[in-house]
Amino acid sequence: MVTGKKSKTGERIAIAILGFFSLAWVFPIFFTVYESFRPYNDTTKDGYVSLPKHFNFDNYWNALIQSGMWRYFINSVEVAVPAVLITLFLASMVAFVVSRYSFKFNIALLMIFTAGNLLPPQLIFIPIFRLYLHIWVPTIINENNVLYDTQLGLILIHVAIQIGFATFVLSNYLRTIPKEISESALVDGASVWAHYFRVILPLLRPALASLGVLMTTWIYNDFFWAVVLLKSGSKRPITAALSNLQGEFFTDFNLLAAGAVLALLPTLIVFFVLRRQFVAGLTIGSTKG
Amino acid sequence: MSEIFEDGISRRSVIKGSIAGAGALAVGGAIGGATEANAATRALTVSLGSNQSDPAAVKNDNAWLAAAKAAGFNIKLNRVDHNTFQNQINQYLQGTPDNVFNWFAGYRMQFFASKGLTTSINDVWAKIGSQFTAGYKNASKGLDGKYYFVPTGWYPWAVLYRKSVFAAAGVDASKIITWADFIAACKVFQAKGITPIAFGDKGGWEAMGTFDFINFRTNGFKFHMDLTAGRVKWTDPRVQKTFNNWKSIFPYQSKNALDMNWDDATALLINKKAAMQVMGAFAAGNFKDPADLADLALFPFPQIDPAYGREAVEAPIDGYLLSKSAAKNASASKALAAFIGSTAYASAIAKVSPTALWANSNMPKPTDPFARQQVELVQSCKYIAQFFDRDSRPDFASPIFSNALQKFIAGGDSVAIAKDLQAQWDALPPA
Numbered sequence: 001m002v003t004g005k006k007s008k009t010g011e012r013i014a015i016a017i018l019g020f021f022s023l024a025w026v027f028p029i030f031f032t033v034y035e036s037f038r039p040y041n042d043t044t045k046d047g048y049v050s051l052p053k054h055f056n057f058d059n060y061w062n063a064l065i066q067s068g069m070w071r072y073f074i075n076s077v078e079v080a081v082p083a084v085l086i087t088l089f090l091a092s093m094v095a096f097v098v099s100r101y102s103f104k105f106n107i108a109l110l111m112i113f114t115a116g117n118l119l120p121p122q123l124i125f126i127p128i129f130r131l132y133l134h135i136w137v138p139t140i141i142n143e144n145n146v147l148y149d150t151q152l153g154l155i156l157i158h159v160a161i162q163i164g165f166a167t168f169v170l171s172n173y174l175r176t177i178p179k180e181i182s183e184s185a186l187v188d189g190a191s192v193w194a195h196y197f198r199v200i201l202p203l204l205r206p207a208l209a210s211l212g213v214l215m216t217t218w219i220y221n222d223f224f225w226a227v228v229l230l231k232s233g234s235k236r237p238i239t240a241a242l243s244n245l246q247g248e249f250f251t252d253f254n255l256l257a258a259g260a261v262l263a264l265l266p267t268l269i270v271f272f273v274l275r276r277q278f279v280a281g282l283t284i285g286s287t288k289g
Numbered sequence: 290m291s292e293i294f295e296d297g298i299s300r301r302s303v304i305k306g307s308i309a310g311a312g313a314l315a316v317g318g319a320i321g322g323a324t325e326a327n328a329a330t331r332a333l334t335v336s337l338g339s340n341q342s343d344p345a346a347v348k349n350d351n352a353w354l355a356a357a358k359a360a361g362f363n364i365k366l367n368r369v370d371h372n373t374f375q376n377q378i379n380q381y382l383q384g385t386p387d388n389v390f391n392w393f394a395g396y397r398m399q400f401f402a403s404k405g406l407t408t409s410i411n412d413v414w415a416k417i418g419s420q421f422t423a424g425y426k427n428a429s430k431g432l433d434g435k436y437y438f439v440p441t442g443w444y445p446w447a448v449l450y451r452k453s454v455f456a457a458a459g460v461d462a463s464k465i466i467t468w469a470d471f472i473a474a475c476k477v478f479q480a481k482g483i484t485p486i487a488f489g490d491k492g493g494w495e496a497m498g499t500f501d502f503i504n505f506r507t508n509g510f511k512f513h514m515d516l517t518a519g520r521v522k523w524t525d526p527r528v529q530k531t532f533n534n535w536k537s538i539f540p541y542q543s544k545n546a547l548d549m550n551w552d553d554a555t556a557l558l559i560n561k562k563a564a565m566q567v568m569g570a571f572a573a574g575n576f577k578d579p580a581d582l583a584d585l586a587l588f589p590f591p592q593i594d595p596a597y598g599r600e601a602v603e604a605p606i607d608g609y610l611l612s613k614s615a616a617k618n619a620s621a622s623k624a625l626a627a628f629i630g631s632t633a634y635a636s637a638i639a640k641v642s643p644t645a646l647w648a649n650s651n652m653p654k655p656t657d658p659f660a661r662q663q664v665e666l667v668q669s670c671k672y673i674a675q676f677f678d679r680d681s682r683p684d685f686a687s688p689i690f691s692n693a694l695q696k697f698i699a700g701g702d703s704v705a706i707a708k709d710l711q712a713q714w715d716a717l718p719p720a
Contacts, residue, residue: 040577041577044556044559044560044575044577045560129380129384133383133384133385144385146385148384148385149384149385227373227377228377228380231338231367231369231377231380231381231384231385231386232367232369233367233368233369233370234367234368240373243370243372243373244342244368244369244370245370246342246370246371246372247342247343247344247346247370247371248340248341248342248343248346248371248372249343249552249569249571249572249574250343250344250345250552250574250575251550251552
């Protein structure tokens with residue numbers, strides 16, 4: 001009885017602590033959403049912590065249509081979709097080789113791919129910036145003929161950064177799949193390509209889906225590379241373009257709040273609709289490695 | 290810098306005949322001989338980097354861009370929000386910059402000019418020079434004496450206040466001349482439960498205005514310029530005099546300065562919760578209600594040492610620079626620079642922003658009372674500073690100096706802060 005009582009109070013304390021922290025986490029988001037529905041004039045007069053006089057969608061309209069934020073959503077899609085597809089395609093190939101063929105540099109190869117992930121982008125952005133200024137691209141892509149300030153450059157850097165983690169996860173996942181399947185494919189006379197395309201890729205499908213969801217949100221949320229590798233305001237993805245709503249002297253924080261909520265929306269939708277894949281993506285391949 | 294406004298407006302009528310300005314001449318020169326229309330368009334295609342992201346500034350930009358289009362320019366605009374543009378300027382200029390871009394006068398311009406990241410425009414100044422006073426000419430030159438910059442507009446810093454709040458408290462702003470007058474006024478407002486000085490420094494740069502004023506009021510303009518350029522050490526005892534004078538008004542400043550941006554502090558002024566704010570005149574843009582705006586006025590920052598009186602003011606000059614990429618597109622870029630220097634540029638913006646203040650002497654005097662106050666304030670001053678972050682090394686102003694000021698405002702020891710500032714200045718790579 002005594003222990004039961006004790007665990008009940010312990011439970012209550014745990015709930016209180018958890019409740020406090022979840023409130024602390026959620027509060028800024030709710031506050032942003034709340035302010036995003038209020039006009040600027042109300043909040044300058046009454047302060048941000050006040051009851052609403054007007055409550056409407058004007059800020060959203062202004063952010064999306066008048067400030068033209070919708071165009072930057074398209075930019076984000078143009079970067080994130082190819083980057084994710086290329087990353088998954090290349091990573092699945094490496095994962096296939098390192099998990100199904102044994103050769104001397106097998107482990108070393110996997111380690112190199114993963115180790116690249118450990119370098120923080122702040123450390124490597126200057127060399128990459130310089131590199132991008134020296135890589136030639138045709139005029140159709142950039143009239144300055146360099147990779148700097150192109151969406152292609154942004155896609156490539158995302159592929160390069162994400163491929164390590166994707167390879168690591170996918171190769172771990174492949175190790176959980178019985179080798180016998182591959183062996184019977186080889187017995188049936190499948191070539192390396194047929195083995196990859198017709199056996200391994202279909203098997204990887206659940207892992208690719210989960211990883212795809214995770215990587216889409218990561219690349220979509222990127223701010224750093226978009227600011228560092230793009231100079232043209234019109235090419236920016238939504239995360240970097242959000243600062244377009246801020247001025248030098250004057251910032252309408254209600255409008256900015258609406259913009260922030262809009263930018264947040266795709267991530268939230270992805271999370272709530274594909275929650276299972278999202279969580280699976282985080283834990284995938286962790287059962288055996 | 291002293292001569293900027295001395296002969297300014299009086300010469301307007303004389304040069305009125307040439308009001309179409311150097312811009313048109315330059316345009317003619319650039320087209321010169323091109324018979325086909327598309328050849329002319331190609332010749333005048335210029336890329337332009339704009340950091341004008343405030344809604345009002347975008348409106349101004351669009352006004353002059355339309356005028357430039359009518360004058361035959363084909364401008365490829367690249368607009369980036371102000372903060373990102375400032376933070377990325379190093380990469381921007383070393384990467385593939387636009388031909389012409391927004392920038393400021395002062396050390397911050399000379400810094401990039403001396404690194405060869407901009408294109409000099411002596412030939413443009415040969416055309417537009419007559420429309421600018423000597424002060425602007427000096428402000429547009431690099432350390433090598435060549436012209437780099439085309440000034441467009443400016444705004445002063447001062448003590449902003451609301452006439453109605455002062456009247457209700459029985460304080461006469463025109464009588465606040467000395468530091469003692471200023472503190473006495475602060476005490477009146479404090480007794481009435483009004484914050485005497487609205488003050489926000491969350492952004493880190495806002496307090497630089499107050500520092501600059503107290504520093505050149507305490508130690509003189511020359512000392513201030515020497516200090517910002519690193520010719521005098523921060524450990525100099527005169528720096529402590531500045532900090533100590535500042536401390537004497539700490540009790541009258543907003544207590545939560547580090548939680549407020551400048552516009553949060555301005556909101557206190559708008560809501561009559563505070564009496565004054567040391568701020569740039571651009572803060573007027575936040576007074577959305579015309580009745581509030583009509584109530585807004587300014588007075589010069591009070592005198593501290595009678596030897597220096599109120600002889601100096603902060604009035605940063607905005608304008609344009611030509612990047613190194615302009616050298617490859619020289620005739621069109623320089624034609625655009627000349628256009629920007631002409632009254633055609635300023636008149637186009639004046640139509641949508643009648644209260645703007647112009648560098649070009651041929652522009653008419655403003656009629657708005659607050660704008661007139663600004664012109665009079667600057668005309669009464671012998672020296673003009675560009676603001677700390679434009680007068681000092683960019684990499685020193687932020688984050689080093691901005692962080693130091695925030696520490697000072699939070700109650701840090703000013704002697705240790707000054708020592709630390711000097712150590713960090715010495716550790717900077719050679720400019």
